[in-house]
Amino acid sequence: MNDFSKWKYILVAVVLVLGFVYALPIIYTPQAAVQISASHGATVDQALKEKVLGILQTKKITFDDVELNGDRILARFPNTDAQFAGSDALKTELGDNNYTVALNLASTVPGWLRAIGANRMPLGLDLQGGVHFLMEVDSKVALQKMQQRYADDIRTALRNAKIRYESVNPSAQGVTITLRSEDDRKQAGNAIAKDVNQPEKLGDQPPMELSDAPESNGTFPIVARFRDATVQATAKQIVASNLTTLRNRVNQLGVTEPLIQQQGTNRILVELPGVQDTAEAKKVLGAFATLEYHPTDEVTNPYEAERTGNVPPDSRLYHMNTNGPDGKPIPVVLKKKIIAAGDELVDASAGPAPEDGRPSVSVHLNSAGGKKMLDFTSQNVGKRMAVVFIERTTETKTVDGKEVRVPKVTEQVISNASINGVFSNRFNTTGLSSMKEATELALLLRAGSLAAPADIVEERVIGPSLGQDNIQKGFRAVMIGLLAVLIAAALYYHVFGLIADIALILNLVLLIAVLSIFQATLTMPGIAGIVLTLGMAIDANVLICERIREELRNGSTPLASIRAGYEKAWATILDANVTHLLAAFGLFAFGSGPIKGFAVTLAIGILTSMFTSVTVTHALVNLVYSGRKLKGLAVGGGYASGAH
Amino acid sequence: MEVFNPNSNVDFLRLRKFSIAISALLVVLSIVAIFGKGLNYGLDFTGGVLIEVSYEQPVDTGEVRGALDEAGFHNALVQSVGGAREVSVRIQPQTDDKGVTKKSDEVAAEVMKALTAKRTDAKMTRPPDFVGPQVGEELKSDGIVAVLFVIIGIMIYIGIRFEWRFAVAAIASEIHDTLITVGFYAITQHEFDITVLASVLAVVGYSINDKVVVFDRVRELFRSSRRAEPVEVLNKAINSTLSRTIITALFTAITMVALYFLGGPVVHGFALTMLIGILVGTLSSIFFASPILLWLGVSKKDLMPVTRENPELARRP
Numbered sequence: 001m002n003d004f005s006k007w008k009y010i011l012v013a014v015v016l017v018l019g020f021v022y023a024l025p026i027i028y029t030p031q032a033a034v035q036i037s038a039s040h041g042a043t044v045d046q047a048l049k050e051k052v053l054g055i056l057q058t059k060k061i062t063f064d065d066v067e068l069n070g071d072r073i074l075a076r077f078p079n080t081d082a083q084f085a086g087s088d089a090l091k092t093e094l095g096d097n098n099y100t101v102a103l104n105l106a107s108t109v110p111g112w113l114r115a116i117g118a119n120r121m122p123l124g125l126d127l128q129g130g131v132h133f134l135m136e137v138d139s140k141v142a143l144q145k146m147q148q149r150y151a152d153d154i155r156t157a158l159r160n161a162k163i164r165y166e167s168v169n170p171s172a173q174g175v176t177i178t179l180r181s182e183d184d185r186k187q188a189g190n191a192i193a194k195d196v197n198q199p200e201k202l203g204d205q206p207p208m209e210l211s212d213a214p215e216s217n218g219t220f221p222i223v224a225r226f227r228d229a230t231v232q233a234t235a236k237q238i239v240a241s242n243l244t245t246l247r248n249r250v251n252q253l254g255v256t257e258p259l260i261q262q263q264g265t266n267r268i269l270v271e272l273p274g275v276q277d278t279a280e281a282k283k284v285l286g287a288f289a290t291l292e293y294h295p296t297d298e299v300t301n302p303y304e305a306e307r308t309g310n311v312p313p314d315s316r317l318y319h320m321n322t323n324g325p326d327g328k329p330i331p332v333v334l335k336k337k338i339i340a341a342g343d344e345l346v347d348a349s350a351g352p353a354p355e356d357g358r359p360s361v362s363v364h365l366n367s368a369g370g371k372k373m374l375d376f377t378s379q380n381v382g383k384r385m386a387v388v389f390i391e392r393t394t395e396t397k398t399v400d401g402k403e404v405r406v407p408k409v410t411e412q413v414i415s416n417a418s419i420n421g422v423f424s425n426r427f428n429t430t431g432l433s434s435m436k437e438a439t440e441l442a443l444l445l446r447a448g449s450l451a452a453p454a455d456i457v458e459e460r461v462i463g464p465s466l467g468q469d470n471i472q473k474g475f476r477a478v479m480i481g482l483l484a485v486l487i488a489a490a491l492y493y494h495v496f497g498l499i500a501d502i503a504l505i506l507n508l509v510l511l512i513a514v515l516s517i518f519q520a521t522l523t524m525p526g527i528a529g530i531v532l533t534l535g536m537a538i539d540a541n542v543l544i545c546e547r548i549r550e551e552l553r554n555g556s557t558p559l560a561s562i563r564a565g566y567e568k569a570w571a572t573i574l575d576a577n578v579t580h581l582l583a584a585f586g587l588f589a590f591g592s593g594p595i596k597g598f599a600v601t602l603a604i605g606i607l608t609s610m611f612t613s614v615t616v617t618h619a620l621v622n623l624v625y626s627g628r629k630l631k632g633l634a635v636g637g638g639y640a641s642g643a644h
Numbered sequence: 645m646e647v648f649n650p651n652s653n654v655d656f657l658r659l660r661k662f663s664i665a666i667s668a669l670l671v672v673l674s675i676v677a678i679f680g681k682g683l684n685y686g687l688d689f690t691g692g693v694l695i696e697v698s699y700e701q702p703v704d705t706g707e708v709r710g711a712l713d714e715a716g717f718h719n720a721l722v723q724s725v726g727g728a729r730e731v732s733v734r735i736q737p738q739t740d741d742k743g744v745t746k747k748s749d750e751v752a753a754e755v756m757k758a759l760t761a762k763r764t765d766a767k768m769t770r771p772p773d774f775v776g777p778q779v780g781e782e783l784k785s786d787g788i789v790a791v792l793f794v795i796i797g798i799m800i801y802i803g804i805r806f807e808w809r810f811a812v813a814a815i816a817s818e819i820h821d822t823l824i825t826v827g828f829y830a831i832t833q834h835e836f837d838i839t840v841l842a843s844v845l846a847v848v849g850y851s852i853n854d855k856v857v858v859f860d861r862v863r864e865l866f867r868s869s870r871r872a873e874p875v876e877v878l879n880k881a882i883n884s885t886l887s888r889t890i891i892t893a894l895f896t897a898i899t900m901v902a903l904y905f906l907g908g909p910v911v912h913g914f915a916l917t918m919l920i921g922i923l924v925g926t927l928s929s930i931f932f933a934s935p936i937l938l939w940l941g942v943s944k945k946d947l948m949p950v951t952r953e954n955p956e957l958a959r960r961p
Contacts, residue, residue, distance in 0.1 A: 126910065459694070461732055473908035481902030485895050492891065524910045525839050528903060532846060532918065535899035536853070539892040543857065546888045572860040575805055576853045579798050579814075583849035586794030587842065595842045602846065 004622045012619045015611070016506060022513035025109040025120040031064070032083035033106035034090060036099050037072040044071050044099075052090065059089045076106055103274045121516045123273070124523030124597065127474075129467040130273035131281055134458035135246070137239055137266045143173065146226060146234055150196065150208070151175050152337065154224070157195035163188050166219055167313070174208060174225035185212065185220040192224065205229065235266065242268060242454050246285065259521070268454055282456060290342025291363075291429070294334040295376070296384035296416055302331040318388060318413045332413050334386050339376045342390075344369025350438035353430050359438035360430040370425025378422045386416040387429055474527035481531050482508070485538055493545045495634035499620045500541035500613070507537050507605070507612040514604050526597040533605025539576070540613035544569040548635050558633045562625065566618055573614060581606050656882050656930055657875050657938060663931035671820055674827020681830050686837025687721055690736050693751045695772045698730045700765035705731055708759065715758030719835045730769070748772040791845075798852060806859055807947055809940040814855050817933040821851045821924050828920050840913040847921030850896070854889065854929045861885050862937065863947060872944035878934050886930075893926045 036052065037044065049068045052075060056063050063086060064076040075090070077083040083103060091101045105128070109120055125132055147170035154177060158165050165188065166178035177192070179185045189210060197206040207230040213221040239262055246268060250258045259271040275281055297315040305311050314336050319329035344365050353360035365373060376385075390411050415429055486504065489497040511530060515522070548565030556564060584606060587599030625633070697708070705722045708731050712720045721734040738751050752772035759766040795815055802811040825847050829836045861881035866872050897919060904915035 460734075470908060470910060473906060474911075477903045477907040477911070480906060481899035484898045484902060488895060488898060524908075525842055525914065528839070528843075528907065528911045528914045529846075531899045531903050531907075532896070535896035536850065536892075538895045539853065539888075542888050542891050542895070546885075546891075550884070568864075572857055575860055576856040579801055579852045579856050580849045582797040582801060583794050583845065583852055585797075586790045586848075587845050588790075595838060595845075598839075598842045598846075602849070 004619060004626075008615070009619055012616055015510070016616070019506070019510040019513040021113070021116070022118045022517055023509045025113055025118050025516060026512055028108040028110075028120060030105035030120065031108050032077045032080050033104045034075045034077070034083060034087045035072055035102050035104040036075070036090060036094065037102075044068070044073055049073055051094075055089055055093045056086060059085070061086045061089060074104070074106055105274065117517070119516060119519065121512070121522045122519060123467070123471075124521045124526070125271050125273060125462050125467075126524045127467045127471050127522060128273050129462045130271060131275045132458075132460040132462070133270040133272075133281070133285060133456050134263070135242075135268045135270060135285070135454035136457045137235075137242055137268070137454045143226075143231065144170070146231070147175055148338070150224065150226075153196045154192055157191050158188055160195070161187065161191040163191060171223065172225075173231065174223060176213070177222045177224065179220045179222070180218070182215075182220055185222060189222055192222070197224070239266060239268065246270060246454070250285070267457075282459070285454075285456065290390050291345065292341050292388045292390065293339040293373070294386050294388055295337060295339065295380065296386050297333040297335050298384060300333040302333045305333050306331040318386070318411060320413045320416065329412075332386060332416055334388065334413070339385065340365055340369040340372050344372075350435065352435075353428050356430075358430055359433070359435045360428045361438055362428045363426070365425040373427075374422065374424035377419050377424075381419055381422060384416055384418050386413050388412070389414040470524050474524060478527060478531055478534075482534055485535065489538060489541070491636075493541070493636045495624065496541070496545045496548070496617075496621070497636065499617050499624070500538060500545070502620060503541065503612040503617045504534060504537060506616055507609050508534060510608040510612060511601070511605050514608060515601065518600075518604075520600050520604075521597060523597040525595070526601045529598040529601030529605065533602060533609060536580075537605065537609035537613055540569070540573045540609065541617060543572055544614070544617070545635055548633065552633065552635070559625065561633065562621060566614070570614065573610065577606055577610050652883050652886065653879070654883060655879055657879055657935060659931065660935035660938065664935050667820060667928070667932045670824050670827070674823045674830065677827050677830035678823070681833070683826070683830050683836040684719070684833045686719065686835045686840075687734050687736060688838040689836070692734050692736045693738075693748045693772050695733045695735070695752050695755055696730065696769045697733060697756070697759060698767050698769045699763060700729070700767075701763075702729055703731065703763065703766075707762070708733065711759055711762040712755065715754070715761075717755065717758065794848070802856070802859075806863055807942070809937060809942045809946070810859050810863075812940060813933050813936040814852060814859070816936055817855055817928045818848055818851060820932055821921065821928055822848060824924050825917060825921050829917075834916070835913065837913060839911065840917050843914040843917035843921070847917060847925060850918070850921055851925030851928065854892075854925050855933050857888065858882060858885050858929050858934065859937075862934075862942070866942075866944045866947045869944075874938055874942055877944075878938055878942075882930050882934060889926055889929060893922050897922050 036048070046068060049066055052066050052073055056066070056075065062078055062082050064078055066073060066075045075086060077086055087101055087103055094101060107114070107120060109118070113119075151168045151170060154175060155165075155168050158168075158177075163184055164180060165184070166180055168175060168177050170176075177188060179188050189212075192210060193206075197208050197210060199206050205227060208224040208226055211223050211225070213223050215221075243260060243262060246260050247258075250260060250270065250272065258273070259269065261269050263269045270285060272281055297312065300312060300315060302317065305317050311317050311333060315333050316336055318332050318334055320332055324330040345363065349362050351360065351362060352358065388411055390409065417430065482504070486501045489500050489504075491497065493500060508530070511533065515526075520526070544565055547569045548561050551561035551564045552558070581603060584599055584603040587595055587602065708722045709720060712718075712722070712733070712735075717735055719736060722731055733755060735751055735755060738754075749772060752768060756766065756768055795818070798818070799811040799815055802814050822844060825844055826836075828834075829840065834840075858881055861884060862878060865877045865881050869877065900915045900918045900922070903911055904919065907915060
């Protein structure tokens with residue numbers, strides 16, 4: 001039979017070979033391992049490798065091998081018990097300060113496969129265990145930060161233009177500037193438009209809409225309102241910066257293959273495979289710590305302010321983290337102006353302060369923060385500057401019978417020191433009670449500080465045994481379901497059924513190959529999707545076989561029946577699969593983890609099944625039946641008459 | 645082996661008034677159940693209370709689930725947390741007699757009472773926690789948009805490849821199938837979680853696939869037969885695709901039965917929905933979609949000009 005050209009056979013062969021190669025990594029089960037990486041200034045080298053070997057040998061922990069891999073060391077273990085023992089031993093010996101010791105699953109895929117980009121499909125949390133967090137960014141805080149920032153900028157602009165103003169205060173979605181005369185208002189409007197209300201990029205709109213509010217009691221207010229686009233852009237930026245910071249923080253935890261992705265407009269999904277201790281993960285992810293540098297208000301008496309509650313409008317009462325002689329936290333009054341904030345912080349590390357050896361955190365700001373610091377310190381040497389440490393955690397409270405998560409903000413002044421000299425982007429923060437505290441603070445600060453805090457709204461732990469259990473069950477369901485269909489098809493459609501069976505197995509291989517190439521995460525719903533795809537993939541073969549039987553019934557010759565069967569079935573298969581694919585795409589929009597995994601599997605499965613069920617079976621049918629004189633076809637249903 | 649008589653000529657459409665009446669009844673029942681009784685949403689949708697429990701002696705999650713079931717906490721999610729002695733229990737928000745949601749502490753106390761009654765070595769390891777729902781509001785609205793998008797997409801495709809009557813009949817049966825599948829969950833009060841939601845959408849995919857195969861034959865028969873009496877053509881199309889319809893349904897159902905019995909609790913709901921969907925979807929192709937097509941007045945005349953075949957599309961692979 002010549003209606004199947006050579007290039008189609010070649011295409012089928014090439015696709016199948018590629019399919020097998022890229023599906024191959026699935027058989028290499030990852031190995032329990034411990035990864036050691038340098039977290040701060042420490043070096044990972046041959047000497048450390050020897051040290052690791054020594055530790056494992058002296059503790060008599062069985063291990064497979066220890067390998068130095070660029071900037072990290074990977075120790076492989078034969079089982080998870082040895083892995084836990086090894087991790088504990090290495091953690092105690094190497095210390096958390098300089099090295100991060102983390103549980104890991106090492107790939108056992110051979111190098112030549114990895115070199116061509118063939119990697120094993122990552123497993124979802126439900127299949128390998130780990131913790132799952134859903135975090136939500138508080139958009140109110142974003143607005144407050146914007147108001148603060150623009151109010152500061154407006155004050156500076158007015159001062160530079162030497163315009164006297166009554167007040168600059170946050171108002172609904174913006175800032176209200178109160179002036180003393182119509183003339184001042186006009187000038188202020190111009191100054192703000194020129195210096196503050198400039199589009200960030202060419203072609204953008206200015207961030208605020210300025211309008212004059214009616215005069216009252218001799219005050220002339222300007223209302224600056226943020227455009228919706230500005231607020232949205234800021235929120236987007238905040239979520240993006242949260243994503244980056246969370247990634248850094250997760251790296252601090254030393255988790256390999258974490259999943260950190262945006263979900264919806266203000267939620268972030270964090271999945272940490274292999275981690276079992278939520279408390280430790282939560283401490284790093286959930287706590288939001290930032291520093292704010294404020295000038296100290298040295299005119300107001302803090303004890304007086306605490307007693308009377310009278311604080312100048314541009315100042316605020318804080319408390320130190322240490323107690324005074326009266327056993328209460330020492331009050332301190334600071335200016336509201338922020339010199340630099342946590343989001344301008346690049347790095348922070350703990351160590352003894354060079355001057356007195358007391359615990360300190362050495363801080364490194366970015367250039368914007370450094371410039372502000374330079375501006376401030378150059379005019380205020382000898383004056384005092386305080387550091388406010390803001391920590392945010394969430395608590396569950398009951399309000400009106402409903403449980404809600406309430407963020408709890410703790411603000412403490414951790415240092416109130418005089419400025420000893422002019423400095424910009426590198427300086428030390430002292431006043432920490434112990435080296436341990438300095439280390440902890442540095443850890444949180446180093447991981448970056450968030451522009452707006454993200455609260456954990458959901459957490460879930462999946463045990464590794466459950467993951468193992470799920471894998472086994474899923475695997476068994478796929479195998480038995482597949483086997484049952486294979487037998488049923490062979491019984492019902494004979495040789496054509498066997499050919500369809502081969503196509504079905506190839507479909508599974510191709511599906512795994514494509515999913516592996518895309519590095520789609522395999523989850524339990526994903527396995528369900530695979531099973532469903534296989535069950536439905538046979539439909540195309542059923543259509544073809546039924547058509548061939550019909551043609552035979554109508555008296556066509558065997559070869560003509562094959563040809564007509566494939567031809568007529570193709571239109572149906574195409575229509576059915578395109579509409580099915582449309583429905584599968586709809587699932588993507590549900591974006592959420594479990595459904596997405598399922599949708600990806602379904603969509604890819606529809607495409608691969610069209611190839612295997614139609615093109616591959618056609619090639620096989622032609623190989624079996626072409627060039628032979630046929631009296632009948634083994635398609636079942638009583639039409640098998642001496643084809644062999 | 646030939647299970648179905650190849651020359652079968654059952655007059656399926658003779659039953660159309662009866663079958664449509666049953667369909668209508670089922671749809672109405674489903675709507676009443678969905679809006680009246682409501683769905684028993686899973687923890688994915690409702691959020692709930694998370695309690696971690698440790699035992700002195702190893703414990704089986706089935707045992708914990710059993711103890712909770714007896715105490716009236718159905719649909720509790722019990723998972724082992726590392727090791728065999730620690731489990732996490734997630735319970736849907738509970739309401740007291742007055743319909744007020746109970747606090748986490750109260751729920752936790754009741755759970756611990758139920759667990760210690762069975763095994764005295766059960767201990768709560770840390771304070772109970774409230775977990776939020778996984779399905780956010782925006783996800784729900786995105787979902788509705790997605791479903792509309794899918795419906796419009798399928799209608800356009802079928803409208804172009806077939807004719808508008810086919811598109812209308814297909815969508816009407818999609819809605820019919822989805823409502824009955826979801827209605828099953830409302831009536832039985834089986835837990836409706838995010839995996840079930842995914843499978844409901846998979847049912848849409850399966851069902852549309854099935855309709856298109858029948859429609860395809862209808863179109864073919866209209867074009868090839870000279871005297872195309874709609875009732876005859878539709879009956880013939882259903883009869884000649886009947887063996888394929890049933891074989892495919894059976895094969896797909898085999899895999900879902902395997903998944904139902906062997907796949908574990910996570911995919912239980914998924915397999916169950918698919919099995920119902922396969923049954924409803926297959927029956928609706930014959931007893932619902934085709935009668936609708938007939939009533940919309942499908943005829944040879946309408947089909948001929950619009951469906952000028954694109955030779956590229958109809959080409960064999």
